Amino acid sequence: MTSKIFELDGPKNLYLRNEEINPDQIEDDEIIAETIYSAISPGTEVAAYRGANPLREGQIYPRVLGYCNVAKIIKTGKNISQFSCGDHIFTHQSHRTLFKIKPNKELIIKLNDDINLKHAAISYLYHLGYHSLISADAKSAHNLGVVGVGTLGYSTCIMSHLLGAKTFAFSNQTDIRKRLKEKGVFCFEKSNSSTSEINNITHGAGLDIIINTSNNWDDWMLALNLVNKGGTIINLGFPGRDEPIPPFNPLDPKFVYAKNIIIKPLCCLGEFDNPYYFSRFSVKMNLLYILDLIKEGKLNPEELISQEINYKELKAQYEKYLIKNRTLFSTIINWL
16 A cells, blocks of 8 residues: 655655555554545645744754644554544544554544534644633633734634634734624724724723734734733744844833733643543543534634645645735645
């Protein structure tokens, strides 16, 4: 069995590598699965494709892309009891046709028969927004702003609104603001973020939490200005990545000290099963919750799916994202 795996060995140099998987050599605690759909996480993948500065030290290339994968199990090891051939699963496998995985070593979620598989592939993009809310300890009474409304910013707004927080989006994309307004999200252009109007909407309380999804220094300054005294900024983006040195101090004491701002990354979440008393939130439990919301019709992943392509079109799709001439959220990759 030959698995076709997308790899980068340099900026924009995307190719398919073949890897042989011998089903007769499967280990007792392994499964083999065939990808049906995977989904593009635009911010992460397009940055890697164009050769953005790496986020971690170590070898940069070659590297795989993608982490939203829905597949069907086609073979199981003799010690696998919780999964069967024919089961559909969500994993963090990259864009590839086939893979071997050990369920006790990596994230794997068995999908119910009544879930739309394309929607399941998108579920992790909602999870990142939900993870931001958990990191901020957000509650329904909070006033929460999202700076930058690409795929993850949009999904964060949806999860915040679903939580019951009064949600504010800051974006220069007119069509995105229109879509969010129709859902009850308060929307502002970045250059016209009226503090007085925000205070009027929040009865003088202002914004308790800012989720920053951007790498841009101007957006970071906007987040610093918008957040309340004693408020919290969660970085879902990477301020300063591939940006020149800013003309201001990004940790200026007039914000961090005088306003007592808390600046946090996403909190650490375990991926696997833990007793509830040990950790109420994990990646697996969060995704099960999100999949339930999708089945119940409380989340509509079609909003995040801009296009569907055949896997052979992946390089061309990354090039479309680089042009940025229109709104392009996630893309479903069909491997059938």
